Amino acid sequence: MIEEILIMLSNLGAVEEDRAVTKDALNQSEKLRGKSIDEDVKRLIETGYVKDHNGRLYLTKAGLFRALSRFS
Amino acid sequence: MSGDLGLSQQDGNAALARIKIKSPKKILMLSWEYPPRIIGGISRVVEGLSKALTGLGLEVHVVTNDMPGSPAEEVDEGVRIHRVRVDTPAPNFHTWVLLMNHFFAKRVGILAREVGGFDIVHVHDWLVFPCGVETRNFTGCPMVSTLHSLEYKRAGGINSPEGQMIESFEWWITYDSGIVIVCSGSMKEDVKWKFKVPDEKIWVIPVGLNKRKFLQARPDWKAVRSKYGVGDNEKLVLFVGRLTHQKGCEYLIRAFPSVVKFFNAKLVIVGDGYQRGELEYIALTTGEGWRIKFTGFLSDSDVVDLMLCSDLMVIPSVYEPFGVVALEGMAAGIPVVASNVDGLGEIIKHEYSGVLVYPRDPSSISWGISRVLGDPNLARTIVENAKREVDKKYTWEAVAQLTLKAYEQTLR
Numbered sequence: 001m002i003e004e005i006l007i008m009l010s011n012l013g014a015v016e017e018d019r020a021v022t023k024d025a026l027n028q029s030e031k032l033r034g035k036s037i038d039e040d041v042k043r044l045i046e047t048g049y050v051k052d053h054n055g056r057l058y059l060t061k062a063g064l065f066r067a068l069s070r071f072s
Numbered sequence: 073m074s075g076d077l078g079l080s081q082q083d084g085n086a087a088l089a090r091i092k093i094k095s096p097k098k099i100l101m102l103s104w105e106y107p108p109r110i111i112g113g114i115s116r117v118v119e120g121l122s123k124a125l126t127g128l129g130l131e132v133h134v135v136t137n138d139m140p141g142s143p144a145e146e147v148d149e150g151v152r153i154h155r156v157r158v159d160t161p162a163p164n165f166h167t168w169v170l171l172m173n174h175f176f177a178k179r180v181g182i183l184a185r186e187v188g189g190f191d192i193v194h195v196h197d198w199l200v201f202p203c204g205v206e207t208r209n210f211t212g213c214p215m216v217s218t219l220h221s222l223e224y225k226r227a228g229g230i231n232s233p234e235g236q237m238i239e240s241f242e243w244w245i246t247y248d249s250g251i252v253i254v255c256s257g258s259m260k261e262d263v264k265w266k267f268k269v270p271d272e273k274i275w276v277i278p279v280g281l282n283k284r285k286f287l288q289a290r291p292d293w294k295a296v297r298s299k300y301g302v303g304d305n306e307k308l309v310l311f312v313g314r315l316t317h318q319k320g321c322e323y324l325i326r327a328f329p330s331v332v333k334f335f336n337a338k339l340v341i342v343g344d345g346y347q348r349g350e351l352e353y354i355a356l357t358t359g360e361g362w363r364i365k366f367t368g369f370l371s372d373s374d375v376v377d378l379m380l381c382s383d384l385m386v387i388p389s390v391y392e393p394f395g396v397v398a399l400e401g402m403a404a405g406i407p408v409v410a411s412n413v414d415g416l417g418e419i420i421k422h423e424y425s426g427v428l429v430y431p432r433d434p435s436s437i438s439w440g441i442s443r444v445l446g447d448p449n450l451a452r453t454i455v456e457n458a459k460r461e462v463d464k465k466y467t468w469e470a471v472a473q474l475t476l477k478a479y480e481q482t483l484r
Contacts, residue, residue: 003346011168012161016140029163048368061140062344062369065111069314069345070227071165071199072105072112 006067020056096191098131102200106136124472126150173202198241214482217249225391250482255394256415280468281399291377307337310382315345320388330438339364379404402458409440425458
């Protein structure tokens with residue numbers, strides 16, 4: 001689910017602090033609906049792909065590049 | 073979407089009149105990535121080509137995606153870069169791509185009025201094709217496209233509705249463009265076979281290389297290697313690329329235990345991608361995981377330093393339409409061991425400018441690495457020949473001259 005979270009953050013435009021989104025917004029997407037994403041989000045923050053800004057999430061540069069790696 | 077271009081029929085007629093000119097003056101490049109947004113190879117290709125075309129006296133505009141921290145408008149070595157932000161959230165990637173094209177088209181419409189239209193719109197891959205078509209339809213300038221790779225090979229087949237959509241776009245590009253540019257002979261054959269495109273419509277124009285960054289760098293050999301856990305008496309084997317199935321890194325990792333039976337070596341894997349977790353697991357299961365270092369994405373200058381301080385670079389791709397990383401290794405003066413696939417097989421001559429191995433074959437990769445590490449004379453010869461090949465065949469100036477000819481052909 002890690003990759004789905006990264007791609008969804010990119011789709012939502014959450015690529016910088018002022019565009020960060022809540023976990024609820026992520027959970028509303030088709031692929032993540034009804035799934036528990038807490039553990040994966042925690043891992044993504046620990047590994048530097050995602051940042052948490054006052055409970056809202058956004059992609060770091062490394063997260064953005066990883067999210068889009070399959071499309072180039 | 074089309075109304076957002078904001079151009080009248082009069083604008084279109086004026087642009088149509090410009091088609092009669094023989095040599096283009098103003099080029100619009102459309103690309104979803106441009107430095108510092110570097111997802112894959114497209115970014116550097118568009119940058120190198122745009123700068124070289126500017127060097128030939130053309131006015132080049134690049135409309136591309138924004139990147140946090142980068143200016144919306146910038147002029148870099150004469151190239152006018154316009155970064156566009158996709159302001160609307162999308163439910164999935166493919167919808168996001170269409171939205172991106174919508175925002176690109178808005179910017180292009182304003183830009184076309186500001187600069188008086190374009191002589192050519194140059195589309196880079198399916199991701200920006202809808203905006204290319206709109207630009208052509210509403211400004212009247214002909215469209216040239218570069219196909220950088222093909223979905224059925226990139227994804228290992230067309231296995232989803234999304235894949236079907238991408239492949240349809242790729243066919244559409246070949247149908248609707250005046251000229252289709254590809255980077256290698258094998259890519260040309262793929263496009264001809266897959267989309268039934270006439271031979272004369274496809275131009276093979278290789279990718280160039282800017283050697284400056286390798287000539288200017290002065291890395292501290294010992295410090296760079298130590299930073300990645302490689303000792304003075306160990307061989308540094310390097311991989312640089314996206315961690316995706318296409319790049320074949322798993323076969324290199326599986327090959328590595330056979331290499332370290334005979335050589336005291338470490339493998340440094342630079343890059344990131346959706347396959348990273350799987351690759352880290354494979355590395356652990358080899359029993360030699362402690363010799364394999366994953367760095368994640370590195371800055372351009374860090375990658376250059378690493379290349380200059382490595383003993384060998386391996387490119388184990390299962391699909392590589394061109395393989396610009398091979399040119400970088402050759403320019404950096406390190407021997408390159410690469411899969412004999414597609415463009416790599418055209419860039420590298422076996423045991424002359426590199427060593428070619430079988431794709432998806434760890435034992436062949438292990439043989440290739442050992443062949444180079446075990447024969448310093450061969451390694452030296454390969455490096456010398458490779459540098460000559462890069463100087464002779466892969467300059468951006470030559471690539472720009474050929475591209476200009478393709479533009480002129482389109483304008484006839």
